[in-house]
Amino acid sequence: MRREPPAGSGYLSVEKDERQRHxxxxxxxxxxxxSMMIVPVADMPPSKGSMIGIRLLxxxxxxxxxxxxxxxxxxxxxxxxxGDATVISGNEIQVGKRIVRLFGIVxxxxxxxxxxxEAKMKCGIVAWAELIKLADGQEVSCxxxxxxxxxxxxxxxMPFVFGTCYIGETDLNEAMVRSGWARAVLPQTxxxxxxxxxxxxxxxxxxxxxxxxxxxxxxx
Numbered sequence: 001m002r003r004e005p006p007a008g009s010g011y012l013s014v015e016k017d018e019r020q021r022h023x024x025x026x027x028x029x030x031x032x033x034x035s036m037m038i039v040p041v042a043d044m045p046p047s048k049g050s051m052i053g054i055r056l057l058x059x060x061x062x063x064x065x066x067x068x069x070x071x072x073x074x075x076x077x078x079x080x081x082x083g084d085a086t087v088i089s090g091n092e093i094q095v096g097k098r099i100v101r102l103f104g105i106v107x108x109x110x111x112x113x114x115x116x117x118e119a120k121m122k123c124g125i126v127a128w129a130e131l132i133k134l135a136d137g138q139e140v141s142c143x144x145x146x147x148x149x150x151x152x153x154x155x156x157x158m159p160f161v162f163g164t165c166y167i168g169e170t171d172l173n174e175a176m177v178r179s180g181w182a183r184a185v186l187p188q189t190x191x192x193x194x195x196x197x198x199x200x201x202x203x204x205x206x207x208x209x210x211x212x213x214x215x216x217x218x219x220x
Contacts, residue, residue: 081142081163085135090127091182092160093135093172095142099160102173103145104189107131107182114206123206127181130205135172140165151187162188180205 083095090107093100108114108124115121142163147153165172176182177192180199183206184192200207 079144081140081144081161083139085138085140085165087128087132087136090124090131091176093131093140093165095140099158100142100163100165101154101156101160102176102182103162103164104185104192105173105177105182106185107176108206123181126205127176130179130181131172131176134170134175135165135167138167140167140172142166147188178204180207 081095081098081100086094088094088099089110091102091105093102107127110124110128112122112124113120114123142165145162145164147162173182174192174195177184177195178199180202184190184196186193199205
């Protein structure tokens, strides 16, 4: 049975609060911290009691460390989405039962068009086809993302999560912006600003010199 540390002692004192109920990593940290408060059993010889205390401390620290590692891995896994991709639009995929909207980019909607040489081009379909070429049926890994403070979430009829998605080392979000069929959304992140500039300079996709003002990606 662990004793409460005496008043005024140098032992670590940890206040338990509601956070332990909702944050597994915090609860694990409390467990490790409390392990530091083990003291030798008083009715045993000092040397024997000290050895027991040290062994108990070492065992609990190892157990607490393993707990923190496992909880950390579980928390990371909860923020990752793995599986085969089904492309829904130029910046949305479905992985399993979850819809992932590619974070930091926006592509034309499926119904959007561009004016090219006085003819209409369905830019949304072309962007969709580009992402199909990159990802449809491929195994993807997506890191769930959160919008920065103050950035309003877009309206949607279906629940979705924002994500940065990869096939191996390829960043799909970046690949779509570099292709020219998606634009960087700077209020969300500036990580794809350079890729958009490259697509503009190379006149790819939406930045083609044939595309007039009608070829505009829908802002979300």
